[in-house]
Amino acid sequence: MGVTKSEIFTAEQNQISSIAKVFGHPARVAILQHLFKIDSCICGDLVDEIGLAQPTISQHLKELKKIGLIKGNIEGTSICYCIDKENWTHMKTTLAAFLDQDLEETNDCC
Amino acid sequence: MGVTKSEIFTAEQNQISSIAKVFGHPARVAILQHLFKIDSCICGDLVDEIGLAQPTISQHLKELKKIGLIKGNIEGTSICYCIDKENWTHMKTTLAAFLDQDLEETNDCC
DNA sequence: CTCTTTCATCGTAATATTGCAATATAATAA
DNA sequence: TTATTATATTGCAATATTACGATGAAAGAG
Numbered sequence: 001m002g003v004t005k006s007e008i009f010t011a012e013q014n015q016i017s018s019i020a021k022v023f024g025h026p027a028r029v030a031i032l033q034h035l036f037k038i039d040s041c042i043c044g045d046l047v048d049e050i051g052l053a054q055p056t057i058s059q060h061l062k063e064l065k066k067i068g069l070i071k072g073n074i075e076g077t078s079i080c081y082c083i084d085k086e087n088w089t090h091m092k093t094t095l096a097a098f099l100d101q102d103l104e105e106t107n108d109c110c
Numbered sequence: 111m112g113v114t115k116s117e118i119f120t121a122e123q124n125q126i127s128s129i130a131k132v133f134g135h136p137a138r139v140a141i142l143q144h145l146f147k148i149d150s151c152i153c154g155d156l157v158d159e160i161g162l163a164q165p166t167i168s169q170h171l172k173e174l175k176k177i178g179l180i181k182g183n184i185e186g187t188s189i190c191y192c193i194d195k196e197n198w199t200h201m202k203t204t205l206a207a208f209l210d211q212d213l214e215e216t217n218d219c220c
Numbered sequence: 221c222t223c224t225t226t227c228a229t230c231g232t233a234a235t236a237t238t239g240c241a242a243t244a245t246a247a248t249a250a
Numbered sequence: 251t252t253a254t255t256a257t258a259t260t261g262c263a264a265t266a267t268t269a270c271g272a273t274g275a276a277a278g279a280g
Binding site: 113162 | 264
């Protein structure tokens with residue numbers, strides 16, 4: 001099968017897992033870290049920075065763009081990518097609702 | 111190829127993506143939410159709660175256990191799973207270092 | 221002991237992901 | 251115009267993931 005049964009889960013559960021899925025590859029983590037570090041927009045230096053082929057980086061960038069975490073501006077022949085900070089903040093709020101569940105209840109078991 | 115080139119990334123990048131990968135499926139998100147909600151340990155009610163077959167749930171539990179986010183105690187014929195709160199807290203610290211990058215610098219571009 | 225219950229594991233089919241070579245596209249340079 | 255540069259897309263091979271039926275293993279009930 002290999003296909004996730006999204007229908008049986010809540011919108012929130014699917015949203016959380018979609019975000020997490022994007023973070024679920026070290027190349028995408030590395031890209032985001034680099035974009036934060038350079039913070040003035042960079043382009044395809046990512047191909048040199050990360051050690052993957054250009055089409056592979058392009059594919060990872062596409063997934064990051066699809067979920068809205070980065071945006072790209074055309075600058076001559078090259079494209080300038082950077083973090084979409086508004087969406088980044090929004091994403092953190094969504095994730096926090098899931099990650100901070102332990103703050104609500106304090107019972108311990110096992 | 112389908113195989114991730116982990117060697118070319120830092121330990122931190124691989125660690126973050128490993129955690130995120132586990133959260134990258136709605137069933138595992140649902141399992142964790144349920145374990146937090148019930149919070150007294152539950153067992154294979156998860157199979158009824160989530161709408162997936164028992165072997166599938168068992169497989170998801172295995173991945174959650176592998177990364178240390180849950181632990182299981184044998185109780186008669188059934189097994190009692192619950193959140194490993196210490197590891198959960200530790201996981202949050204690791205993720206926060208990645209998610210809170212935007213707090214450090216404030217430049218905006220694009 | 222046998223039967224039942226509960227969960228894990230095995231095997232397998234369907235699908236998804238990763239990575240890259242080849243190629244296409246788009247903009248600038250000459 | 252053609253050439254170059256930068257990025258995207260296509261196509262494909264290798265591998266990973268998801269899901270589940272069948273089966274196995276372990277514990278309690280009878």
